Amino acid sequence: xxxxxxxxxxxxxxxxxxxxxxxxxxxxxxxxxxxxxxxxxxxxxxxxxxxxxxxxxxxxxxxxxxxxxxxxxxxxxxxxxxxxxxxxxxxxxxxxxxxxxxxxxxxxxxxxxxxxxxxxxxxxxxxxxxxxxxxxxxxxxxxxxxxxxxxxxxxxxxxxxxxxxxxxxxxxxxxxxxxxxxxxxxxxxxxxxxxxxxxxx
Numbered sequence: 221x222x223x224x225x226x227x228x229x230x231x232x233x234x235x236x237x238x239x240x241x242x243x244x245x246x247x248x249x250x251x252x253x254x255x256x257x258x259x260x261x262x263x264x265x266x267x268x269x270x271x272x273x274x275x276x277x278x279x280x281x282x283x284x285x286x287x288x289x290x291x292x293x294x295x296x297x298x299x300x301x302x303x304x305x306x307x308x309x310x311x312x313x314x315x316x317x318x319x320x321x322x323x324x325x326x327x328x329x330x331x332x333x334x335x336x337x338x339x340x341x342x343x344x345x346x347x348x349x350x351x352x353x354x355x356x357x358x359x360x361x362x363x364x365x366x367x368x369x370x371x372x373x374x375x376x377x378x379x380x381x382x383x384x385x386x387x388x389x390x391x392x393x394x395x396x397x398x399x400x401x402x403x404x405x406x407x408x409x410x411x412x413x414x415x416x417x418x419x420x421x
Contacts, residue, residue: 221418221421222418223411223414223415223418226414226417226418226421227386227414229360229364230364230382230386230387230417231386231387232360233361233364233386233387234387234389236357236360236361237361239353239357240354240357240358240361243350243353243354243357244354246350367417367420367421368382368383368417370420371413371416371417371420375413375416377399377409377413378409378412378413378416378417379413380398380399381395381399381406381409381410381413382413382414382417384398384399385410392406392407
């Protein structure tokens with residue numbers, strides 16, 4: 221990441237936050253919103269973690285084969301059913317046996333999805349796209365917040381400068397005033413603050 225990319229990332233924070241807020245209220249059917257579906261994905265993953273057991277202790281032999289197949293074919297193993305269906309739809313099997321198992325896995329995921337009120341492929345695709353965008357935006361914002369939070373631990377003045385200047389949108393003079401420093405000090409701190417932010421990327 222270079223200096224301009226870091227500045228662009230910070231500048232986009234408020235726009236992404238606004239988009240996230242709009243997306244979170246979208247009604248996707250069955251009385252659910254995009255944010256509620258996303259929370260449901262997190263709850264599913266939390267439930268698995270809380271069980272704290274290896275899968276062989278609660279899955280049948282065939283279910284274990286399906287789980288192993290999912291791990292083998294997916295570049296990443298997403299937690300939510302929408303992400304799983306999205307990822308597995310395009311998988312190409314290595315042989316006929318794997319293809320049968322992949323089809324079974326696709327159908328299992330689709331049945332769970334359909335049980336929540338989505339029947340047509342168009343419905344599923346539309347919801348998948350909105351939830352995927354919601355999760356991407358959340359991830360982007362969390363990364364920025366995490367880096368600024370880390371920077372605040374050892375250079376709080378730099379973290380505040382970046383928030384005021386690039387996220388809150390204050391100009392250079394306003395940022396300097398808010399920090400209680402002169403403009404010259406602001407100009408000296410700014411490149412250092414950006415460099416520290418980049419180092420945390």
